[in-house]
Amino acid sequence: MTVALASGGREFLGWGVDRHMAADLFDALNANTKATGNWGKGKVPKIPGYPRPKAKSTTPSTTPKKPASVAAIYARLSGR
Template identity: 65%
Template sequence: MIAGRGPSPFLVLSLAQRLPDTSLTFALAQGGREHFGWGVDRHMTADLFDAINANTRATGNWAKGKTPKLPIWPRPKVQAETQPESKKRRSVADIYQQLTRR
């Protein structure tokens, strides 16, 4: 790093790519704050929970054919975006703007 010039773009990019998938920056890049804390492990746990419930419902011996309503694992709500540009990659400035907004 050169004195007075700040970190290089390569350094910033390499640090951002190494963030854990549960970080707020990663969540904002995925679509919003509602994804904060939702890494691969949490998604797999939710899918496993739903699969066990489906298996329980399918193979259970229920009285009079009434299968119980089993709950699903709560997942982050994805807001429907009306802008077609939501498919574009987000810049660091956009993510920073979302971080500083309350």
């Protein structure tokens, strides 16, 4: 449960390396089927990917935080 929560939430429960590899294999087989299939009139069917939990965003915010001075930190902690 700890690893699932660290990965992004409860929806990651049970998603170990083996399940990620199985989902990747499923998607690779579908891509191979689309690439090598003999489709009539050139219309390739849309094959959906394996449903996966959504990963949380790890990108930092665009505005960098301004570092606080020692005086500002002291003012916050002393309650002035």
